[in-house]
Amino acid sequence: MFEAYQAWQRRIERQPEEYLWRNRDKYLAPVRQALAEYLGTAPANLAFVPNATTGINIVARSLKLQPGDEVLASNHEYGAIDRTWRFIAAKTGAHYITRELPLPLSTHDDFVETFWGGVTDRTKVICLSHITSPTALIFPVAAICTRARAAGIVTVIDGAHVPGQLELDLEAIGADFYTGNGHKWLGTPRGAAFLYARPEVQSQVEPLVVSWGYQSDHPSGSTFQDYLGWTGTRDLSAYLTMASALEFIADNGWEQVRGRCHRLALKAREQLQALIGEPPLCAQAEEWIAQMFAVLLPAQVNPERLEAELFTRYNIEVAVKRWQGFNLLRVSVPAYTTTEDLERLAEALRELL
Ligand SMILES: Cc1ncc(COP(=O)(O)O)c(C=O)c1O
Known part of the structure; x- marks a missing residue:
């Protein structure tokens, strides 16, 4: 492109x-x-x-x-x-x-x-x-x-x-x-x-x-x-x-690509929800989520620090922001994201949280 x-x-x-x-x-x-x-x-x-x-x-x-x-x-x-x-x-x-x-x-x-x-x-x-x-x-x-x-x-x-x-x-x-x-x-x-x-x-x-x-x-x-x-x-x-x-x-068959990313996003969301243990933002994820998802983080997390650490220590770029009094981690799953990438994110969060 x-x-x-x-x-x-x-x-x-x-x-x-x-x-x-x-x-x-x-x-x-x-x-x-x-x-x-x-x-x-x-x-x-x-x-x-x-x-x-x-x-x-x-x-x-x-x-x-x-x-x-x-x-x-x-x-x-x-x-x-x-x-x-x-x-x-x-x-x-x-x-x-x-x-x-x-x-x-x-x-x-x-x-x-x-x-x-x-x-x-x-x-x-x-x-x-x-x-x-x-x-x-x-x-x-x-x-x-x-x-x-x-x-x-x-x-x-x-x-x-x-x-x-x-x-x-x-x-x-x-x-x-x-x-x-x-x-x-x-x-x-x-x-x-x-x-x-x-x-x-x-x-x-x-x-x-x-x-x-x-x-x-x-x-x-x-x-x-x-x-x-x-x-x-x-x-x-x-x-x-x-x-x-x-x-x-x-x-490049984008419908299939989008479908694969959607399934990856749903799976990663479920995994991170279970790992972090905070309540979900929505009930029926299928209806609400495409190739991005956000999960709540514990209140004591410093979002700027976590975002910076994920990037500098793990080379992982995800958005960690404060929104309406909540801490949110937002993950994007574009075509080039792999299952391994998402597993690395989960592993990094397990260590950092
Ligand atoms: C929902 C939404 N609206 C508007 C924008 C603004 O997009 P742009 O910076 O390309 O104008 C963004 C950017 O992230 C967005 O997420």
Whole structure:
């Protein structure tokens, strides 16, 4: 993938006029087409963005929130996204509410009911992770989006960890807005992400960075595309490499790879739960977990120290973080992780704890 990325960089450096200005759309169009097919939507509903944070910021800045309006999220959201909504709330007078979801989470159906208990007649926006960052749990976003649509509430789904880890069908999920990264589980270089907006809400999207697409000299008929299509001179190689990443996973039986990693994750989780002895975050792991999982650690653990020791003494990179008063160890199982890697982690934890 890195070679494909560098090949694009070399091509662009040799002919920046050609790739960045004259024929940019010609080069990006097949990538957008491949991505749209992979994500189950039309190319016109997708814009390239450098990362999920930017995707959420574009939407959050575009929505016309009024004082007293409510934005409902969960207490499992990613810190930067949480801060984005707090910033928007401070600017607009809207309230940002993070619904606390008691642990352990039981079933997806229960989740929908508990989360929906936070909806009021002032709720204008729901923002939820599809796979959460601190707790690594799959949230049932399609059920929430269906219910929100019926209630006239805008849905913004943070799928930063989803492309490449879960099968995605954006039309079936039914979100108004959905953002996802290529650079986490799809294997693209960093700086390759997308923002999906369903056709009915695209006209609400404003440019986060105003550039040539505003009052465009060559309007495409879609302000969504015009506003987000060019945000100033930058390296487009990461976007262009997305096609190679999609080809790679298609050629390498990714469904089987994901399945193997999922089973490894479930097994390792069970082993670590038994070793550590703290209560689980969720009951039915099958439903909640893809290729990542998190386990609670004893309260007396110093998360920074444990993370550093795992890395420096054992050469193991896992996230150990403090979250909502808990200590959490989060393990990712990408394609290159082996059973032996996970056994080494268990062995290291046995020694360190
Ligand atoms: C759930 C979630 N949302 C958003 C992000 C932000 O992704 P990025 O830094 O690529 O914008 C992350 C990053 O880890 C994440 O886990």
